[in-house]
Amino acid sequence: MKSYREVFGQLRREGRAALIPFFVIGDPDFETSLGVVKAAVDAGADVLELGIAFSDPIADGPTIQKAGIRAMRAGMTVARALEFIGRVKAYKDVPIGLLMYYNLVYQYGVERFCVNAHAAGVNSILVADLSIDDADEVAGPARKAGLDTVFMVTPNTAEQRMTRIAAATTGFVYTVSVLGVTGSRDELSGQVEGLVGRLKRLTDVPVCVGFGISRPEHAVAVARAGADGVIIGSKVVSMIEQNLGAPGAMKEAITGFLGDIRVALGG
Amino acid sequence: MKNRGRFGDFGGFYVPEVLIPVLEELEAAFYRYYEDPRFVAALGLLLRDYAGRPSPLYHAKRLSEHVGFQVYLKREDCLHGGAHKVNNTLGQGLLARYMGKTKLIAETGAGQHGLGTAMVGALLGMETKIFMGVTDIERQSVNVHKMRLHGAQVIGVEGGTGTLKDAINDALRYWTGHVTDTFYLFGSACGPHPYPTIVRHFQSCIGAEARRQCLEQCGRLPDTVVACVGGGSNAIGMFSGFLADEGVKLVGVEAGGRSLAQGRHAATLVAGRVGVLHGAKAYLLQDEEGQVHETESVSAGLDYPAVGPEHCYLKDTGRAQYVAAGDEAVLDAFEALAKLEGILPALESSHALAYVMGLKGRLDGDAIVVVNLSGRGDKDVGIVEKCRRDNLGQA
Ligand SMILES: Cc1ncc(COP(=O)(O)O)c(C=O)c1O
Numbered sequence: 001m002k003s004y005r006e007v008f009g010q011l012r013r014e015g016r017a018a019l020i021p022f023f024v025i026g027d028p029d030f031e032t033s034l035g036v037v038k039a040a041v042d043a044g045a046d047v048l049e050l051g052i053a054f055s056d057p058i059a060d061g062p063t064i065q066k067a068g069i070r071a072m073r074a075g076m077t078v079a080r081a082l083e084f085i086g087r088v089k090a091y092k093d094v095p096i097g098l099l100m101y102y103n104l105v106y107q108y109g110v111e112r113f114c115v116n117a118h119a120a121g122v123n124s125i126l127v128a129d130l131s132i133d134d135a136d137e138v139a140g141p142a143r144k145a146g147l148d149t150v151f152m153v154t155p156n157t158a159e160q161r162m163t164r165i166a167a168a169t170t171g172f173v174y175t176v177s178v179l180g181v182t183g184s185r186d187e188l189s190g191q192v193e194g195l196v197g198r199l200k201r202l203t204d205v206p207v208c209v210g211f212g213i214s215r216p217e218h219a220v221a222v223a224r225a226g227a228d229g230v231i232i233g234s235k236v237v238s239m240i241e242q243n244l245g246a247p248g249a250m251k252e253a254i255t256g257f258l259g260d261i262r263v264a265l266g267g
Numbered sequence: 268m269k270n271r272g273r274f275g276d277f278g279g280f281y282v283p284e285v286l287i288p289v290l291e292e293l294e295a296a297f298y299r300y301y302e303d304p305r306f307v308a309a310l311g312l313l314l315r316d317y318a319g320r321p322s323p324l325y326h327a328k329r330l331s332e333h334v335g336f337q338v339y340l341k342r343e344d345c346l347h348g349g350a351h352k353v354n355n356t357l358g359q360g361l362l363a364r365y366m367g368k369t370k371l372i373a374e375t376g377a378g379q380h381g382l383g384t385a386m387v388g389a390l391l392g393m394e395t396k397i398f399m400g401v402t403d404i405e406r407q408s409v410n411v412h413k414m415r416l417h418g419a420q421v422i423g424v425e426g427g428t429g430t431l432k433d434a435i436n437d438a439l440r441y442w443t444g445h446v447t448d449t450f451y452l453f454g455s456a457c458g459p460h461p462y463p464t465i466v467r468h469f470q471s472c473i474g475a476e477a478r479r480q481c482l483e484q485c486g487r488l489p490d491t492v493v494a495c496v497g498g499g500s501n502a503i504g505m506f507s508g509f510l511a512d513e514g515v516k517l518v519g520v521e522a523g524g525r526s527l528a529q530g531r532h533a534a535t536l537v538a539g540r541v542g543v544l545h546g547a548k549a550y551l552l553q554d555e556e557g558q559v560h561e562t563e564s565v566s567a568g569l570d571y572p573a574v575g576p577e578h579c580y581l582k583d584t585g586r587a588q589y590v591a592a593g594d595e596a597v598l599d600a601f602e603a604l605a606k607l608e609g610i611l612p613a614l615e616s617s618h619a620l621a622y623v624m625g626l627k628g629r630l631d632g633d634a635i636v637v638v639n640l641s642g643r644g645d646k647d648v649g650i651v652e653k654c655r656r657d658n659l660g661q662a
Pocket residue numbers: 350351376377378379380454455456495496497498499500501502567568569613615616641642643
């Protein structure tokens with residue numbers, strides 16, 4: 001299984017930032033979602049960030065909330081999500097970061113979850129509502145199972161805390177570009193450059209930026225600021241929403257968009 | 268903040284990273300001011316002259332006769348705004364002011380906490396936004412009008428079942444984007460640390476007064492203290508006064524809804540399993556995988572799938588006992604108090620009354636039961652009438 005270290009190492013040598021689209025697993029249904037994710041890989045996704053839907057996603061704006069509702073209505077469960085990941089991995093060995101809310105991991109049993117997620121092909125786990133203060137509830141079992149850990153840094157994170165977050169992170173630091181929940185924004189946050197710069201001075205762990213990135217020029221600016229990866233969530237998820245019932249057009253819109261970003265990133 | 272805000276293994280602050288600095292700022296401010304003489308004096312004056320504290324402890328003689336033991340009502344329904352919520356909104360509102368915040372947001376279910384926040388927003392001249400589920404906006408419309416009259420903006424929340432849980436989700440999301448100037452005035456003794464501790468502190472006046480008043484009026488402590496439990500603020504405020512009195516039995520009454528079948532109630536401590544929602548580890552109504560269940564209750568204020576962490580701890584240690592009262596018994600209790608004592612209780616508080624009425628004939632004649640009458644029932648007159656019309660209860 002390809003590791004983050006290999007992928008980000010290779011990209012650093014190429015001088016290019018990773019393209020990392022985010023999808024809610026099973027949105028709008030298992031098979032369509034699988035088709036979309038495979039198409040995203042074909043369009044040049046270097047890493048995948050995949051979420052398992054939760055009933056109360058407090059870190060998500062309307063676009064990803066609706067995606068979660070679609071996935072759950074279509075019967076998505078944690079077990080099926082792991083099966084989904086296995087199918088993606090069988091298609092192509094792309095690193096997969098899992099994004100979840102804590103209660104789903106907690107109810108599954110943290111250790112068992114980490115073992116099964118790793119077996120399914122997951123590279124890292126990011127629990128949206130688990131900060132480094134409580135990280136020990138997941139970090140130990142995750143590492144033992146062979147999973148990398150990913151934690152978030154936000155524009156209001158103090159420098160000292162940033163250092164602790166970077167130290168607890170083995171996969172990549174998920175840098176949140178704005179104060180707010182997920183969602184496309186027209187303008188790139190003015191805080192990104194400074195944030196990435198500060199992080200890069202503090203750590204060698206790859207730094208990826210997400211939340212609110214919706215255009216090729218945003219991706220370019222983030223890469224110029226020194227980020228190792230660009231995470232695009234709500235924008236691609238909105239393309240699923242806009243093409244419900246038309247899987248062909250859905251895939252076309254998403255691959256076209258991701259292809260443009262990939263070109264803009266130099267790739 | 269690790270290990271702070273824990274009640275046994277319950278509580279904590281399971282929130283996205285972006286909220287950590289704000290919760291730390293709030294925790295620091297609370298510990299800085301809550302015993303500060305200037306803060307204490309300012310809050311004390313407001314509680315007395317604005318809210319109307321102390322609230323009476325009233326010996327309900329006709330109700331006592333009816334049940335066969337001595338029932339005392341802690342009259343939080345007499346407070347300005349009509350519920351215990353004002354104790355907490357004054358406290359947190361003042362704290363927001365001391366912290367230099369200029370805007371308030373809050374979630375609300377029954378609208379009582381939203382109203383309490385709107386009142387304090389007006390009083391302190393702060394811009395106020397209230398998040399409220401669309402179902403609750405409809406069933407508690409009187410309170411929506413009142414909030415607007417006080418100048419608050421009421422934001423309808425469509426998600427989920429349009430009830431309290433969904434309102435908290437959207438309030439948290441909004442806060443995430445406005446952490447610098449906005450104070451989230453949380454309405455119950457749940458949510459992430461430090462809220463359970465802050466809310467308990469500001470509500471502890473209920474229990475402290477009730478204990479003192481009971482000693483004055485009866486010459487001894489009560490045998491049993493009863494309160495309804497939604498998130499748990501009125502109950503923890505009441506219980507906190509008696510926790511050290513081992514001989515006093517503490518009973519929390521949850522919303523039994525239509526039945527204890529999945530999705531038809533909100534009896535979290537009675538029927539839930541430990542999980543994590545809204546920043547805290549606590550009992551939770553959820554499915555096998557951890558997806559949170561929808562809830563149902565005739566009372567909007569108890570219609571919530573989680574519960575405050577300290578109540579979870581009191582349950583597990585056995586210090587308090589938690590039971591459920593179903594909608595029909597609650598409607599009966601509402602009407603009984605209206606007829607026997609000339610008091611309209613809130614449907615939330617009617618849960619505590621329903622439990623007490625269920626004890627009819629089962630306690631000694633001189634047993635003393637203190638019930639927290641957390642709010643008044645004016646807001647619920649329409650619902651009760653509708654339920655009776657729809658033949659839910661046996662009128
Ligand atoms: C009168 C009254 N009592 C009780 C409650 C339940 O909240 P808590 O459990 O926090 O006291 C509410 C909530 O809206 C209320 O309005």
